[in-house]
Amino acid sequence: MTFDFTVQAGFNFVKSFGDHFNIPVFKNELKIPAHMGEGHIKTVDIAPGFKFVLHHYTLKEEFHLKRRSPAEGSDLISIVFNSNELPAGSAADRETVVEFLKKNGASIQVASTAISTETIFPANVEIYFAVIGIKRQLLADILRADQANGPLETILHGDSLFFYHEKM
Numbered sequence: 001m002t003f004d005f006t007v008q009a010g011f012n013f014v015k016s017f018g019d020h021f022n023i024p025v026f027k028n029e030l031k032i033p034a035h036m037g038e039g040h041i042k043t044v045d046i047a048p049g050f051k052f053v054l055h056h057y058t059l060k061e062e063f064h065l066k067r068r069s070p071a072e073g074s075d076l077i078s079i080v081f082n083s084n085e086l087p088a089g090s091a092a093d094r095e096t097v098v099e100f101l102k103k104n105g106a107s108i109q110v111a112s113t114a115i116s117t118e119t120i121f122p123a124n125v126e127i128y129f130a131v132i133g134i135k136r137q138l139l140a141d142i143l144r145a146d147q148a149n150g151p152l153e154t155i156l157h158g159d160s161l162f163f164y165h166e167k168m
Helices: 013-021 092-102 136-143 148-156
Strands: 003-004 029-032 037-047 050-059 063-068 078-083 085-087 107-112 117-121 126-134 163-167
Touching: 003 013, 013 029, 013 092, 013 136, 050 092, 126 136
Parallel strands: 003 063
Antiparallel strands: 029 037, 037 050, 050 126, 063 117, 078 107, 078 126, 085 117, 107 163
């Protein structure tokens, strides 16, 4: 089972997932139907430019979740908790992340949503992770980090794409 999506202005993961698999969405939540497995996916709109998506399910088939790069740049940042996501680009980047996950297990991943990624969930395994989608300027305002440098500078003010992992 595969779900491809592209994050862009106005994107709603739950609605898009529901449309793709013909699952009804009620109050920004969908229940995984019994023929696919069990569980739910829920979106909470916290503020304009700030969303929280909770995934909690067990699927009967292996599940490939593929985020595609948008045609235009994006100022949206994704923060994924308990990530098994891999960058879809260079093999070296993929190997680095695979080795990190083997050694450390769960992580917090902070990335540009303009990067294509792929997550593969095995069948019959409980999946539980959360994603925060937040606009770059809003994150900078919340953090009030006037003197950012290194990765934080890249995340808040840089022009380059980024994909960081940190052990939880």
